[in-house]
Amino acid sequence: MKPRDPITRLVNAFRKLPGIGERTATRLAFFVLNESEEMARELADALVEVKERVGLCTVCCNLTEAQVCEICRDPRRDATTICVVERTQDLRAIERTGDFRGLYHVLHGLISPLDGVGPDDIRLRELLTRLQTPPGGMEAPQEVIVACSPSVDGEATALYLQRLLKPLGLTVSRIASGVPIGGELEYTDRVTLSRALSQRREM
Amino acid sequence: MKPRDPITRLVNAFRKLPGIGERTATRLAFFVLNESEEMARELADALVEVKERVGLCTVCCNLTEAQVCEICRDPRRDATTICVVERTQDLRAIERTGDFRGLYHVLHGLISPLDGVGPDDIRLRELLTRLQTPPGGMEAPQEVIVACSPSVDGEATALYLQRLLKPLGLTVSRIASGVPIGGELEYTDRVTLSRALSQRREM
Numbered sequence: 466m467k468p469r470d471p472i473t474r475l476v477n478a479f480r481k482l483p484g485i486g487e488r489t490a491t492r493l494a495f496f497v498l499n500e501s502e503e504m505a506r507e508l509a510d511a512l513v514e515v516k517e518r519v520g521l522c523t524v525c526c527n528l529t530e531a532q533v534c535e536i537c538r539d540p541r542r543d544a545t546t547i548c549v550v551e552r553t554q555d556l557r558a559i560e561r562t563g564d565f566r567g568l569y570h571v572l573h574g575l576i577s578p579l580d581g582v583g584p585d586d587i588r589l590r591e592l593l594t595r596l597q598t599p600p601g602g603m604e605a606p607q608e609v610i611v612a613c614s615p616s617v618d619g620e621a622t623a624l625y626l627q628r629l630l631k632p633l634g635l636t637v638s639r640i641a642s643g644v645p646i647g648g649e650l651e652y653t654d655r656v657t658l659s660r661a662l663s664q665r666r667e668m
Numbered sequence: 669m670k671p672r673d674p675i676t677r678l679v680n681a682f683r684k685l686p687g688i689g690e691r692t693a694t695r696l697a698f699f700v701l702n703e704s705e706e707m708a709r710e711l712a713d714a715l716v717e718v719k720e721r722v723g724l725c726t727v728c729c730n731l732t733e734a735q736v737c738e739i740c741r742d743p744r745r746d747a748t749t750i751c752v753v754e755r756t757q758d759l760r761a762i763e764r765t766g767d768f769r770g771l772y773h774v775l776h777g778l779i780s781p782l783d784g785v786g787p788d789d790i791r792l793r794e795l796l797t798r799l800q801t802p803p804g805g806m807e808a809p810q811e812v813i814v815a816c817s818p819s820v821d822g823e824a825t826a827l828y829l830q831r832l833l834k835p836l837g838l839t840v841s842r843i844a845s846g847v848p849i850g851g852e853l854e855y856t857d858r859v860t861l862s863r864a865l866s867q868r869r870e871m
Contacts, residue, residue: 470733471714471717471718471721471722471733472718472722472731474714474717474718475711475714475715475717475718477714478710478711478714478715479711481703481707481710481711482696482699482700482711483695483696483699484692484695488855489687491757492686492687493685493686494718495755495756495757496685496686497685497715497718497719498718498719498722498731498756499776500684502719502720504684505715505716505718505719506715506716506719507681507684508678508681508682508684508685508712508715509711509712509713509715509716510712511674511677511678511680511681512678512681512700512708512709512711512712512715513708513709513712514674514677514678515674515675515677515678515697515700515701515708516700516701516705516708516709517705518674519674519675519701528675528701530673530674552698553698553701554694554698573702652691
């Protein structure tokens with residue numbers, strides 16, 4: 466049941482965000498109440514717009530406003546190398562290093578037997594499709610770099626990809642360890658990420 | 669200039685909230701992207717609604733959807749005692765103690781000579797009006813409890829109120845110290861707040 470009081474409703478809505486408890490949610494709500502209506506509307510509009518206008522790239526599953534994302538559309542990028550990441554945030558982290566000129570594939574998850582997440586629950590079918598039938602005008606991929614985090618699920622996903630893709634004649638490589646084990650790719654510093662990319666080893 | 673990219677726009681909108689830096693804002697934005705559209709719309713609606721529907725009580729300046737807030741409308745409350753607080757959050761904190769049965773007045777600020785906030789910049793005129801001319805059906809106030817935080821600005825405001833209101837024949841009291849000096853009223857535990865209320869001393 467929704468509470469009638471708009472302040473309580475706003476507090477509850479803020480509480481659904483990660484890392485925001487009741488105290489912080491209350492603080493945010495009163496901040497909004499004391500700020501200009503414009504500020505509140507800006508955030509409200511941005512929330513609606515992001516859900517309305519942003520979807521998945523039909524090639525690489527990156528978040529994009531277009532059918533095909535900017536990276537996949539860029540003719541200067543090397544379509545023969547595809548870097549597989551778990552989340553869009555990881556793609557952004559690698560882009561920030563400026564070291565990678567290939568394309569990406571965003572899985573939106575990792576295979577996790579313990580959590581009941583199987584190969585069909587992440588964007589693996591889309592990866593297989595583009596590897597076997599490259600979209601019009603794109604060179605055929607030759608190498609797949611598995612840049613999932615070096616966690617249990619990341620390693621499980623890497624192993625699965627290796628078994629799936631090597632028989633297709635593709636080189637499958639893994640980013641070098643150097644990213645701290647158990648750490649999050651999104652928050653790894655640029656130097657470590659660059660090294661992990663350059664020291665990738667064939668699987 | 670507004671960025672064109674909806675994700676960046678959302679990140680920027682989140683960053684305007686207090687205590688939220690770029691990293692947290694990015695995490696929140698991607699959380700929203702991965703969550704249901706319903707969740708995003710709920711927060712967006714709550715933001716707009718709170719600004720549209722919540723205004724100030726014409727008597728006590730508490731936040732309310734009505735012209736006069738629930739507390740001021742409650743005939744069981746003792747209209748002869750008015751507790752003056754800095755912010756709505758402080759009113760809520762005192763209400764949670766369950767110890768106070770009088771009415772409130774929310775100043776929405778404190779007199780702060782250093783920050784250039786004078787008596788005309790907070791809701792003092794509204795306080796004076798209701799003390800001199802109680803709204804229809806309300807008993808005349810006899811005591812004003814100054815429950816501003818025991819900070820420099822809180823003390824300055826208390827002193828100002830004492831000088832302003834004692835000549836009107838009102839008892840002016842101050843919540844007992846007991847609330848830690850420099851601390852925030854909103855986050856004081858109930859027991860301490862109850863004691864501070866009961867040990868108020870006449871000024």
